[in-house]
Amino acid sequence: MLSKSSLGKHVWLLAILFFALFIRLWGINHGFPFIFHPDEPAVIRSAMGIRFDPNPGHFDWPHLQFYLNYGVFFLFIKFRGLLQFLGLQTKISPLFPILWRDPLVFYAISRVFSAVLGAVTAIPVFLTVSNLFNRRAAIIAAAVFALLPFHVHTSHYALVDVPMVFWVAWALYFTSRVYVTGRFWDYALAGLFVGLATATKYNGGLFAVMVPLAYVLRVVEKRESITNPSGLSFLISSAAFAGLGFALGTPYAFLDYKTFLRADSPLGALWQFKNVGSVDFVTRLAQLVRNLLVKLPDDFGYAPIIAYFAALILLVKNKSPKLWLLFLPSLFVLVYVSGFAKTRSHYYMGIYPFVAAVGGYFADYVYSKLQNVPIWQFLRVVLLTLLLTIPLALSVKDSLILSRKDTRVLLYEWLSKNITVLDYVIYDSDDVAPVLEKFSGNTQHKGLSRFPPEGSQGYIILSDSTKTYDFTNRKIVLELLPNFRPGPRILVYELTDRPKVPNERK
Incomplete structure (x- = not known):
């Protein structure tokens, strides 16, 4: 244990460490329940796979962080098992639901x-x-x-x-x-x-x-x-x-x-x-x-x-x-x-x-x-x-x-309340693909070159800022701006007429 004199000697360093940790943990759950960074799944899946094979099988990245993550995951799983053994899951789960939400909890831990x-x-x-x-x-x-x-x-x-x-x-x-x-x-x-x-x-x-x-x-x-x-x-x-x-x-x-x-x-x-x-x-x-x-x-x-x-x-x-x-x-x-x-x-x-x-x-x-x-x-x-x-x-x-909530999370919440199984969904970018995977029951198509038959109902979701479309004849039903929040700008239009040819921005 640190003595009072030792603690006083290191008070500035301790304050720096505390703030460094605080500012890095603030917003640590960004994007949840989705994982939008393309490299995070590779790290987590490789770490979890060590349970079955200690060789990740790929060397695009070396393996130390995979093993360290697996070690932390292993300890967490044992801790969670102990909570369940003691009958505490029903009491703790309402307070910390993410603890039993696999695989999201492993992204949070990592x-x-x-x-x-x-x-x-x-x-x-x-x-x-x-x-x-x-x-x-x-x-x-x-x-x-x-x-x-x-x-x-x-x-x-x-x-x-x-x-x-x-x-x-x-x-x-x-x-x-x-x-x-x-x-x-x-x-x-x-x-x-x-x-x-x-x-x-x-x-x-x-x-x-x-x-x-x-x-x-x-x-x-x-x-x-x-x-x-x-x-x-x-x-x-x-x-x-x-x-x-x-x-x-x-x-x-x-x-x-x-x-x-x-x-x-x-x-x-x-x-x-x-x-x-x-x-x-x-x-x-x-x-x-x-x-x-x-x-x-x-x-x-x-x-x-x-x-x-x-x-x-x-x-x-x-x-x-x-x-x-x-x-x-x-x-x-x-x-x-x-x-x-x-x-x-x-x-x-x-x-x-x-x-x-x-x-x-x-x-x-x-x-x-x-x-x-x-x-x-x-x-x-x-x-x-x-x-x-x-x-x-x-x-x-x-x-x-x-x-703050990612624009794509806000899109997911809106779609959850407004989309029906009969709605056709057209989107222009993979930015929103993780969200649309949650609505796999809907007919979906990436790109605006092909439209459903006339009279079909649904939505057009635009998130690619490099292209513009003439949708003046359509009703915009949702606009999500990345003003002090992560994610792309998202526009959602009602599906009606075919758009004019898109123009690439220079």
Whole structure:
């Protein structure tokens, strides 16, 4: 148990962790009873399938998160069985009906698991910055990480990206210890966590570069021989532990290596590398610049990424080895991922602990430079406000939106009250397909090229914002707008005359 003095010492970190968890759990049931993200079912079904076969049978993603989810599911099933054995189901079910609603409850559990991992990732970020710099910088870095908008958003889903960042952050912490102490177990644990990150998502393997980097920076600063037998043996051991971590998380990469090495379908890991594609050097630079100016600022909440590059200028001036340890791996991943044909936001998530750590360092650096300025207290408030307010506002906005009913859930509720078995349904997008599966008794058709016989009753449901139709002769019976709620804009018309030819929006 924490003593009062220990609790007081960590009160800011505990407050950050509490808020990080709160903002990630707020809206965690978004979309229920439907699952609209296409990747969530793949994670949950793979995890549940481990009950029957420990080999998921596909390697488009590595398997660690499947096994961890299965472990959590197993404990939940035992707990639920105990409640039933004690005769408590009738009392608890009215209060928490989702507990007996399969498979929806497993999506909820996995989302909560992801949110918890996302929130506590602030701990290794704090430890890293505390180890490299000081406690004040560490607290700020933890706060920055807790509020990164895209990380908060992704923590609401049962996916592999947030867990991968969790392992990368721990790998970064032990890598920082490699630089500071050079002890064997720091090398070993840094490698192990890199392996676990890779066993969660293959992108995690890119961060293996930081362990040898820490070794080089350490021997240069200590003026030791880079071929020191002890140091090299530690480095080799780190690589071995990385392999062990990957093997523990994805053992069937070795036991079923023929499937693992396939590149002709999503069953194989090599397909994943092939699927992201690659671009030439000029296009890579163009994508890097575009992502730095547009995509990443929005994902980070603007201020943290600005602080990151402001600190990069300080690095050129100060040449701090500690900053090199944070910058070189993250810049390497930035440049490498920008060479993919597909550069989605979640491909960059592994650099989040690095950006947050640099943000904490930069804020502390400015603090120390302004400490003797007469209006120091005011400037301190301004600095923290600039660094944290925009990420906070964007994260709160996103969680608020997710906490409100999806437009497709509202469509489902409306159809449940208004549709009859005789109604014909025409829709233009797969966005609403999960909802219409609940009305399988109705005749349905995707696309507006074919209409039912004249005089048929029913509805036309439009959710594809890339097309426009002339429905001026039809009565609109429902319009659902995504104003501070998730989901597409949905228009529902009564089925009457045939529409005019749709026009693609430029």
